[in-house]
Amino acid sequence: MKKISSLRNRLINSAAVLVVAAVILAAGGAAQAASFTGAYSQNFDSMGTSTTLPTEWTVWNITGAHSDWETSIPANAISGGTQMTTGSAMLDTSIGNGTKSASLYYNIADSNSTSNRVLSTSPTGNAGIAIQLVLTNNTGATINSLNLSYDIVKFYDGQLQSSTTSGLPLGEELPGYQLFYSVNGGAYVNVSALNPVTVADGIHPVIPIGTPGAYTSGTTTGPVDYSVTSITNAPVSLATAWATGQNLTLRWVDDNAVNISPDQVIGLDNVNISTVPIPAAIWLLGSGLVGLVGVRRRMRKS
Numbered sequence: 001m002k003k004i005s006s007l008r009n010r011l012i013n014s015a016a017v018l019v020v021a022a023v024i025l026a027a028g029g030a031a032q033a034a035s036f037t038g039a040y041s042q043n044f045d046s047m048g049t050s051t052t053l054p055t056e057w058t059v060w061n062i063t064g065a066h067s068d069w070e071t072s073i074p075a076n077a078i079s080g081g082t083q084m085t086t087g088s089a090m091l092d093t094s095i096g097n098g099t100k101s102a103s104l105y106y107n108i109a110d111s112n113s114t115s116n117r118v119l120s121t122s123p124t125g126n127a128g129i130a131i132q133l134v135l136t137n138n139t140g141a142t143i144n145s146l147n148l149s150y151d152i153v154k155f156y157d158g159q160l161q162s163s164t165t166s167g168l169p170l171g172e173e174l175p176g177y178q179l180f181y182s183v184n185g186g187a188y189v190n191v192s193a194l195n196p197v198t199v200a201d202g203i204h205p206v207i208p209i210g211t212p213g214a215y216t217s218g219t220t221t222g223p224v225d226y227s228v229t230s231i232t233n234a235p236v237s238l239a240t241a242w243a244t245g246q247n248l249t250l251r252w253v254d255d256n257a258v259n260i261s262p263d264q265v266i267g268l269d270n271v272n273i274s275t276v277p278i279p280a281a282i283w284l285l286g287s288g289l290v291g292l293v294g295v296r297r298r299m300r301k302s
Contacts, residue, residue: 032056033247036135040273044117047107051087056134059084059105064127069255073178075188078130078253108267118153120267123256130251131268139275143242145235149272152176152196152229176229176266177252183240184247191236196229235276
C-alpha cells in the first residue's frame with residue numbers, strides 16, 4: 001500500500017510540474033526581472049532593427065480617454081494595463097505621423113546613427129502607454145535610495161507644434177515621460193522631481209540635437225525636430241525600503257494627446273540605475289570607530 005501511495009504522489013507531483021510548465025509556456029514572452037547587484041544599464045542598442053525587447057522590459061497599454069492625463073498622471077491610474085506584444089521596427093527617424101492608426105511602441109534609430117536605438121511610444125485611442133522595467137534586489141542589503149539617469153528623446157512634428165491651444169502645446173500635453181515606481185507589488189509612487197516641465201516658448205522644452213530630417217504627414221511634408229532631455233544621476237529616495245530578494249518595478253508613462261492624432265512620438269534611452277554610494281566621510285568615521293573599539297579592547301587586556 002505504501003508503494004502504491006508513493007507512486008500516486010509522484011504521479012500527482014509530476015502532473016503539477018507539467019501544469020506549471022504549460023502555464024509558463026503559454027505565457028511566453030512574459031517579462032523576467034533583471035538581477036540588480038548595485039548597477040543596471042540599458043541603451044536598447046541590442047534590439048538592432050527588431051521589436052524584440054530585452055527580457056526585463058515590457059510595454060503596457062493603459063485604457064482610458066485621451067484627455068484623462070491632460071495636466072498630470074495620477075499614480076493610482078497607471079498600474080495594470082494590457083501588455084503590448086508587438087511593435088513597429090523603425091530603421092530611421094521618418095516616423096510617419098500621418099500613417100499610424102493604433103497605439104504602438106517603436107524601435108527608432110536616432111538622427112546620427114542607425115545602430116543607436118531608442119525605445120519609443122505613441123499612444124492613440126487610450127489614456128497612455130507605460131514602458132516597464134523590473135529589477136530584483138540581489139545586493140544582499142536593503143536599498144532606500146537610488147541614482148537614476150536616462151534620456152527622453154522627442155521627435156517633434158514642426159508644423160503641428162507651431163501653436164498652442166488652451167495653453168498646451170499641440171501634440172504632447174506632458175512634455176515627456178513621467179516616472180513611477182512600485183516596491184514589491186505595492187502602490188505606484190510618482191518621482192515628481194523628475195517630471196518633465198514645459199519651459200521657454202512652451203513648445204520646445206529641450207535642447208535640439210542631431211540634424212533635422214523630413215517627415216510625411218498625410219500629404220504634407222516638413223521638418224522633424226529631434227530633441228532630448230537628459231536626467232543625470234538624479235537621487236531618488238524610495239518611499240518604501242527595497243529589501244533584498246524583492247522586485248522594484250519602474251514605469252515611464254507617456255500620456256495620450258488631446259489636440260492631435262496620432263500622438264507625437266517620444267522615446268526612452270540610456271537608462272542607468274545604481275545604488276547611492278556611501279560618502280567617504282562616513283566610511284572614514286566607521287573605520288575610526290572600529291579602530292577605537294580595537295584600542296579599548298587592547299587597553300582592557302593590558
